[in-house]
Amino acid sequence: MSGYLVEDTRKVTTHRLLQMKQEGKKIAMLTAYDYTTAQIVDGAGMDVILVGDSASNVMAGNMTTLPMTLDQMIYHAKAVVRATKRALVVCDMPFGTYQVNATEGVENAVRIMKESHCDALKLEGGVEIIETVKRILAAGIPIMGHLGLTPQSINKFGTYTVRAREEAEAAKLISDAHALEDAGCFAVTLEKIPAALAERVASELRIPVIGIGAGGKVDGQVLVVADMLGMTKGFTPKFLRRYADLSTVMTDAIGHYIEDVKNGDFPNETEQY
Ligand code: KIV
Numbered sequence: 001m002s003g004y005l006v007e008d009t010r011k012v013t014t015h016r017l018l019q020m021k022q023e024g025k026k027i028a029m030l031t032a033y034d035y036t037t038a039q040i041v042d043g044a045g046m047d048v049i050l051v052g053d054s055a056s057n058v059m060a061g062n063m064t065t066l067p068m069t070l071d072q073m074i075y076h077a078k079a080v081v082r083a084t085k086r087a088l089v090v091c092d093m094p095f096g097t098y099q100v101n102a103t104e105g106v107e108n109a110v111r112i113m114k115e116s117h118c119d120a121l122k123l124e125g126g127v128e129i130i131e132t133v134k135r136i137l138a139a140g141i142p143i144m145g146h147l148g149l150t151p152q153s154i155n156k157f158g159t160y161t162v163r164a165r166e167e168a169e170a171a172k173l174i175s176d177a178h179a180l181e182d183a184g185c186f187a188v189t190l191e192k193i194p195a196a197l198a199e200r201v202a203s204e205l206r207i208p209v210i211g212i213g214a215g216g217k218v219d220g221q222v223l224v225v226a227d228m229l230g231m232t233k234g235f236t237p238k239f240l241r242r243y244a245d246l247s248t249v250m251t252d253a254i255g256h257y258i259e260d261v262k263n264g265d266f267p268n269e270t271e272q273y
Pocket of ligand 1: 053
């Protein structure tokens, strides 16, 4: 069995993630939005698959995550769940589905869980949404928090630059992280914040802290699958490590196919009935 393939094939649970933190085992998380990709990601031994609202950028070509709808997230989550045997599947609640009030938040959370069969939800924000977080948790739905750079607030931030460099914002992030843990969230994602701040949050919280652009001293890492596979071009943040150059591989393969079709080489006699 390859080094990255896990021998423990039991379905990952939120409880197991907590155990992994306690045992000092790192948590690997990656996005997926469709059946075929999720099957590969899960088969490779991923702990958590995030059906991120980054589908808005990656799958739909939008500039931000804001246009994503509840129906679209459910569509993507259903496809990922169908493909996944082992990983915990977390689905993002899209912009506008939990910020209006707690009742609407619970209704929308229940709809995602009922229709997609995913395992948990992720919500962006801290104390501003804590009543909604508590109500969703009270309905029996596990929640992963998301602090730091929260892309659904891009119009308030005005930029995708590193967050919480200033003391006041860092202090708010720390108290938001504690509020999410106290409310009962099973994990928190920290996006694009100074590594020292993320390390502090991870050491103060009992629940796992998953980082993206938050340094290595947290309990796990998450990346957008199309970015780490090198399918996306022109997105080169410092935190992104590219593990493949699929854009080149795919362009070469597709170019080869075009050539074969044009010169009559495809299909050949063994590729017909
Ligand atoms: O939507 C997403 O892909 C995310 C990750 C970047 C954490 O929220």
